[in-house]
Amino acid sequence: MLHTDEWWRDAVIYQVYPRSFADSDGDGMGDLPGITGRLPQLKELGVDAVWLSPFYPSPQHDAGYDVADYRGVDPRFGDLGDADKLIAEAHNLGLKIIVDLVPNHTSSEHAWFRAALAAAPGSPERERYIFRDGEQPPNSWTSVFGGDAWERTPDGQWYLHLFDVSQPDLNWGNPEVREEFLDVLRFWLDRGVDGFRVDVAHGLIKEENLADWTTTSTILGGVDPAGPPPPMWDQEGVHEIYQSWRSLLDQYEGGRILVAEAWVAPAARLARYVRPDEMHQAFNFPYLDAPWKPAELRTVIDESLEANNAVGATTTWVLSNHDVVRHASRLGFPVGSPRVPGIGAEDPQPDAALGLRRARAATLLMLGLPGSAYLYQGEELGLPEHTTMPDEFREDPAWERSGHKERGRDGCRVPLPWEADAPSYGFGPADASWLPQPASWAEFALDRQQGVAGSTWELYRSALGLRREHGLGHGSVRWADAGFAFRNGGVLVVTNFGAEPVELPAGARVLLSSEPLDGDGRVPTDVTVWAVV
Numbered sequence: 118m119l120h121t122d123e124w125w126r127d128a129v130i131y132q133v134y135p136r137s138f139a140d141s142d143g144d145g146m147g148d149l150p151g152i153t154g155r156l157p158q159l160k161e162l163g164v165d166a167v168w169l170s171p172f173y174p175s176p177q178h179d180a181g182y183d184v185a186d187y188r189g190v191d192p193r194f195g196d197l198g199d200a201d202k203l204i205a206e207a208h209n210l211g212l213k214i215i216v217d218l219v220p221n222h223t224s225s226e227h228a229w230f231r232a233a234l235a236a237a238p239g240s241p242e243r244e245r246y247i248f249r250d251g252e253q254p255p256n257s258w259t260s261v262f263g264g265d266a267w268e269r270t271p272d273g274q275w276y277l278h279l280f281d282v283s284q285p286d287l288n289w290g291n292p293e294v295r296e297e298f299l300d301v302l303r304f305w306l307d308r309g310v311d312g313f314r315v316d317v318a319h320g321l322i323k324e325e326n327l328a329d330w331t332t333t334s335t336i337l338g339g340v341d342p343a344g345p346p347p348p349m350w351d352q353e354g355v356h357e358i359y360q361s362w363r364s365l366l367d368q369y370e371g372g373r374i375l376v377a378e379a380w381v382a383p384a385a386r387l388a389r390y391v392r393p394d395e396m397h398q399a400f401n402f403p404y405l406d407a408p409w410k411p412a413e414l415r416t417v418i419d420e421s422l423e424a425n426n427a428v429g430a431t432t433t434w435v436l437s438n439h440d441v442v443r444h445a446s447r448l449g450f451p452v453g454s455p456r457v458p459g460i461g462a463e464d465p466q467p468d469a470a471l472g473l474r475r476a477r478a479a480t481l482l483m484l485g486l487p488g489s490a491y492l493y494q495g496e497e498l499g500l501p502e503h504t505t506m507p508d509e510f511r512e513d514p515a516w517e518r519s520g521h522k523e524r525g526r527d528g529c530r531v532p533l534p535w536e537a538d539a540p541s542y543g544f545g546p547a548d549a550s551w552l553p554q555p556a557s558w559a560e561f562a563l564d565r566q567q568g569v570a571g572s573t574w575e576l577y578r579s580a581l582g583l584r585r586e587h588g589l590g591h592g593s594v595r596w597a598d599a600g601f602a603f604r605n606g607g608v609l610v611v612t613n614f615g616a617e618p619v620e621l622p623a624g625a626r627v628l629l630s631s632e633p634l635d636g637d638g639r640v641p642t643d644v645t646v647w648a649v650v
């Protein structure tokens with residue numbers, strides 16, 4: 118029997134980064150029991166589902182995106198019993214759980230890769246990865262984190278790693294790899310998870326001849342839609358993999374979903390991942406990347422909705438995640454600045470107040486759109502990037518591999534502040550956190566915001582409640598004739614990007630506003646308002 122529960126179409130999904138969410142045992146590293154203990158607060162915030170970044174056994178060379186065993190829990194985070202409890206508690210609260218699946222590469226400590234290194238060139242063990250002979254690297258590809266994408270083994274063969282040297286790419290041409298991942302999916306589906314976020318979903322299949330490619334490929338920079346198709350991204354062959362996964366998921370009840378992390382443009386190309394027999398959702402990175410400009414935002418909104426409508430999929434919206442500078446800091450740079458790969462103390466610093474003001478307006482705009490929205494832990498606190506972290510604390514492999522050109526992603530991964538006056542701001546029972554928390558974070562702590570009118574946490578909570586009440590998630594966008602304003606069902610969403618205050622239509626009743634209106638009831642600069650007219 119096929120199941121078609123479509124809860125995800127308008128869901129707000131909250132990303133938990135397990136290392137940095139809540140630490141139950143005081144070792145400075147978040148863990149599964151810590152997350153379980155805080156789930157009631159996510160319920161209170163009003164989200165529908167939680168996506169957990171990887172918690173599997175891993176040497177943690179890429180913060181867990183280097184998986185050594187797909188069917189376990191890293192002892193740093195707990196054990197399988199803790200995962201079961203987390204899933205059960207989430208379901209008790211009416212929250213769905215999505216886990217991260219990392220199929221493009223394993224850790225170099227995965228049993229398969231150890232066996233591959235121990236076996237001879239040409240062996241079935243090596244056929245699970247992408248090994249090649251040669252005096253020189255087999256082609257000119259570079260790693261997303263910097264440096265060569267090939268590493269030489271002691272016997273002279275090379276293996277491909279699009280990411281860190283400790284993340285060898287799997288050979289998806291090998292049926293054994295396909296079987297293994299179907300089995301991994303079954304393992305977690307049987308444990309009750311509601312879906313999978315698929316890491317690097319556009320990378321699994323490489324062009325057959327591994328043709329040279331000299332354009333620097335930054336995954337997070339995406340693919341230039343005008344240029345030639347890169348031989349490692351968005352190859353046609355990825356789609357049959359997702360079709361086979363979809364067939365499996367549809368055999369389970371309760372609406373189990375797949376969401377693609379695919380840095381693919383334009384929107385119509387990305388929408389191919391969410392055709393009716395493939396994935397359910399794909400992260401809308403063109404939206405995340407759009408500048409704080411009305412024309413550009415309107416274009417990306419229209420293109421996204423059109424491309425997804427054409428394949429019958431829901432559109433997603435996202436502003437922050439564990440790979441990008443938090444939007445409260447990103448939006449504090451001059452409008453139109455390119456997105457930077459991390460910020461250090463010597464780099465230009467964002468305007469924090471402006472960034473937060475725009476971030477609140479951007480969030481209210483986003484949550485006014487129909488479809489599904491992804492939130493990244495801490496954005497509901499208005500949390501900025503840690504922009505002055507001393508470099509010695511950095512763990513992102515991009516920092517070393519780029520020869521210290523990219524600060525990397527640690528600044529958006531700092532453990533959360535829950536209580537202003539507690540050690541580690543209540544992240545855990547001890548004064549320990551795996552990345553240092555800025556001294557200024559007391560003011561962002563949850564206990565300084567809950568019940569405080571106008572706080573960012575209360576803004577998110579109100580927005581999520583009103584979004585549900587007014588059915589915004591399954592509405593549509595009808596643009597007003599002037600300014601940046603649209604109607605979604607009975608709600609008018611207005612954002613003021615200009616220098617002058619904007620009048621609301623006569624008789625408008627304001628539901629929510631990202632900052633107070635001015636004395637004449639007008640919408641000030643960098644403010645979003647929801648109103649009924």
Ligand code: GLC
Pocket residue numbers: 179182183219280316317336378439440
């Ligand atoms: C994805 C993840 C990122 C990770 C990379 C390699 O882009 O979001 O954190 O480093 O894949 O797995």
